[in-house]
Amino acid sequence: xxxxxxxxxxxxxxxxxxxxxxxxxxxxxxxxxxxxxxxxxxxxxxxxxxxxxxxxxxxxxxxxxxxxxxxxxxxxxxxxxxxxxxxxxxxxxxxxxxxxxxxxxxxxxxxxxxxxxxxxxxxxxxxxxxxxxxxxxxxxxxxxxxxxxxxxxxxxxxxxxxxxxxxxxxxxxxxxxxxxxxxxxxxxxxxxxxxxxxxxxxxxxxxxxxxxxxxxxxxxxxxxxxxxxxxxxxxxxxxxxxxxxxxxxxxxxxxxxxxxxxxxxxxxxxxxxxxxxxxxxxxxxxxxxxxxxxxxxxxxxxxxxxxxxxxxxxxxxxxxxxxxxxxxxxxxxxxxxxxxxxxxxxxxxxxxxxxxxxxxxxxxxxxxxxxxxxxxxxxxxxxxxxxxxxxxxxxxxxxxxxxxxxxxxxxxxxxxxxxxxxxxxxxxxxxx
Numbered sequence: 001x002x003x004x005x006x007x008x009x010x011x012x013x014x015x016x017x018x019x020x021x022x023x024x025x026x027x028x029x030x031x032x033x034x035x036x037x038x039x040x041x042x043x044x045x046x047x048x049x050x051x052x053x054x055x056x057x058x059x060x061x062x063x064x065x066x067x068x069x070x071x072x073x074x075x076x077x078x079x080x081x082x083x084x085x086x087x088x089x090x091x092x093x094x095x096x097x098x099x100x101x102x103x104x105x106x107x108x109x110x111x112x113x114x115x116x117x118x119x120x121x122x123x124x125x126x127x128x129x130x131x132x133x134x135x136x137x138x139x140x141x142x143x144x145x146x147x148x149x150x151x152x153x154x155x156x157x158x159x160x161x162x163x164x165x166x167x168x169x170x171x172x173x174x175x176x177x178x179x180x181x182x183x184x185x186x187x188x189x190x191x192x193x194x195x196x197x198x199x200x201x202x203x204x205x206x207x208x209x210x211x212x213x214x215x216x217x218x219x220x221x222x223x224x225x226x227x228x229x230x231x232x233x234x235x236x237x238x239x240x241x242x243x244x245x246x247x248x249x250x251x252x253x254x255x256x257x258x259x260x261x262x263x264x265x266x267x268x269x270x271x272x273x274x275x276x277x278x279x280x281x282x283x284x285x286x287x288x289x290x291x292x293x294x295x296x297x298x299x300x301x302x303x304x305x306x307x308x309x310x311x312x313x314x315x316x317x318x319x320x321x322x323x324x325x326x327x328x329x330x331x332x333x334x335x336x337x338x339x340x341x342x343x344x345x346x347x348x349x350x351x352x353x354x355x356x357x358x359x360x361x362x363x364x365x366x367x368x369x370x371x372x373x374x375x376x377x378x379x380x381x382x383x384x385x386x387x388x389x390x391x392x393x394x395x396x397x398x399x400x401x402x403x404x405x406x407x408x409x410x411x412x413x414x415x416x417x418x419x420x421x422x423x424x425x426x427x428x429x430x431x432x
Contacts (some may be wrong), residue, residue, distance in 0.1 A: 001013055004128075009090055009340055011091055012091075012101050032050065032062075050063075068132050070359070073147075076355070101131055145165070148162075148163075150344070152217070153354075155176060156346060156347050161198065169206035174214070176190040176219075177219060186218070188223055191227075194224070202398050206231070207231055209234070209293055210233070211300060213234075216345075216395065218401045218402065235282060235291035240319065246301040248318070273295055278295045281328075298337075298342060301341055302344030304332065306331065308365075312369045314389055315386060319427070322382040
């Protein structure tokens with residue numbers, strides 16, 4: 001098993017055997033990173049066997065599977081975190097070691113520690129063809145807009161800052177207001193991290209955009225509007241969601257005209273983020289009001305499509321419909337194959353690191369809910385699976401905040417805010 005030292009902390013290698021893993025601790029390694037997706041080769045051990053052996057050898061283990069053509073910045077950042085958090089030397093592998101090295105090199109260039117023109121020679125001098133990393137960096141430099149994802153592990157949510165490099169103007173998409181249902185506590189940790197990024201990168205916030213009223217976290221849109229003065233927006237059909245939940249909450253004074261947002265977007269409507277053109281697609285099915293924002297070459301689909309290894313979103317919420325969801329997905333998949341798809345949640349199947357970026361081509365080829373699946377098969381699959389899912393634990397908490405644009409209930413006479421919680425309002429969901 002040839003091992004190539006890349007930095008003081010990182011070495012890369014081809015696929016190790018289980019016996020090779022046994023020797024890593026004796027060689028001084030503290031962490032094993034597996035960059036190889038399962039089932040590439042019948043002979044490979046796979047992540048389950050590797051993680052068990054790593055645990056047996058007292059090694060930290062990270063599973064960050066990538067293929068040569070689908071590396072994303074989220075993968076690069078996950079790789080960097082695994083290396084940085086290791087207590088000592090790191091052993092990373094794929095089939096040949098090239099993908100592991102590419103992840104390292106892309107990160108070095110993105111962070112300004114290496115010129116992009118040095119990438120190929122760096123690899124060649126160590127016996128690797130790193131032209132894939134060079135190509136990734138060239139394509140990334142030409143991409144518009146720049147997209148920064150913020151993963152909230154508490155709710156498995158991904159929030160975005162989408163910026164125009166030319167004008168330094170940006171949009172914030174689906175921001176999270178922190179909420180601990182056990183303590184009834186709110187905080188602005190996620191939103192403040194976004195504001196720090198905006199400030200550190202000298203960006204101006206033009207838009208605060210929600211894709212729909214979320215059922216699993218509070219929206220930080222109102223908080224961010226107060227901090228930035230930016231316009232808030234959501235899809236026009238939010239009024240239908242407001243009417244639906246007005247009845248569920250028995251809330252006669254609730255305004256159901258969408259007036260709590262600065263702008264309601266209709267299907268096909270356009271706007272700009274800096275100098276970048278953006279288009280709105282109505283994408284119902286998960287909810288009545290779900291929309292997709294297509295900003296430049298990037299589509300923000302939230303709970304319509306997940307990463308290809310995670311399938312698609314449920315369609316059993318009030319107002320949801322599996323057949324309508326299928327039609328919405330087909331419209332998204334009609335975008336150019338190279339369109340970047342950014343999802344709103346990642347549940348880390350197999351314990352892998354969080355990921356949130358794919359492409360239309362990836363979804364068509366690798367998503368098991370879509371590849372080779374007919375409409376009828378999808379509806380049957382989605383309906384059957386949804387019957388096994390419990391409702392999100394925050395749905396009754398979150399909707400009364402989110403159908404008001406992220407506004408918390410007004411304080412009562414004692415200065416405290418109270419959520420209203422209907423009993424037996426949602427029927428048919430599985431019990432946990």
